[in-house]
Amino acid sequence: MTAIEQTEARPRGTRLPRRARRNQLLGAAQEVFVAQGYHAAAMDDIAERAGVSKPVLYQHFPGKLDLYLALLDQHCESLLQAVRTALASTTENKQRVAATMDAYFAYVENEGGAFRLVFESDLTNEPAVRERVDRVALQCAEAISEVIAEDTGLSKDESMLLAVGLGGVSQVVARYWLSSESAVPRDTAVQLLTSLAWRGIAGFPLHGADGGH
Template identity: 45%
Template sequence: MPSVHVLIGPRPRGKLCRYDRPVSSPAETPRRTRMSRDARREQVLEIAQELFATQGYHHVSMDDIADQALVSKPVLYRHFPSKLDLYLAVVDRGGEALVSAVSMALEPVSGGAVEPGDGKAVVHALVRAYFGYVESAGQSASLLFESDVTRDDDVRARVESASAETARHISEVLEHYTGLPHEHNELVATALVGMAQIAASARHRGDGPYATMPVDEAAELVARVAWGGIKGLVRTEAPASND
């Protein structure tokens, strides 16, 4: 009877048995977390804001946003019927954040008794609010200040509305401190908004040597320049009471 030889020990190098073949497994896909409708909408807005800010409106598709948000396109379109609708929602979100920041900054000097020296505080509060908003929003601030879709009437109106609302708020506060007519205060407020917006955006983009200037120092410098032009318009005495 022929003998049977059993090989004990390691197999020769390069030899694989059929049990050594790797077992294939289906590709793992990120697990989608169930969210409320509002939470999902907020998540989509966050992702869309980042993509629009970094890549531009025309280089981002709804497919890109759906992939990043881990949602299907039907779900995405239930929240936002079109890419333009989504972009407008992102712009509105940024505008609300800006108006809120300015309102909070002006709150200490927008009510109560009017003091002659408070005009300077108004100007400084506004400038600090704009620098703070840009610092917090980062590149996303460009969607509000430097949108690449402003040829569209709806987008242009939304982009301009935040600055206009901010200017109106500042104008109402300035009326307590200046003896100017309403329309003059509106124009002064618009000029203030433009100065603060351009300076804050330029510093954040790194357009010049001032890009490395600390944000508080930059805001203080711009506020001093703005106040230098406005202080001549401010009353030296508080307005007489109507009581």
């Protein structure tokens, strides 16, 4: 018996405004996709999980891929906004690195497993999925690179290389930390990763300054 079958279905028959119904369906779909993966999930499972009929589900999403892409768009935007918020949260550079690292840890820990849709999708051969995953990684790196370029005076291309490295390390380590059920508390994990990253990034002098950070 699957995790979805073991979970009591939501009651049917409640009439909701269109936006609320759409959000409900997305929430149900997320639970099913995270638990089963895209290929094993069925629209029947999602409708049952949401407590609606299949015709109601199809009124909002013409097919399973449409539903998956809507979820992917939602959670890619969530990650991007988290990174941008972290970068804007302080002007102290070491704290800014820590805040950005923590944004990735918070994302993998608190999004109900949705990070798996972004980072561990079983649908990466689908061009529309691959394009979205690549785009959010690029957008996060661009946001980080703008800060690096502004602070160090490095070129756009140089700053982008560093930003891709920082973002990549953050999400890979955060995913490992979660999946391994590490005994290291999140705050400590972020501090360790920040120390590692800072020892490298701090070697680049501030733009227009004679010394280091």
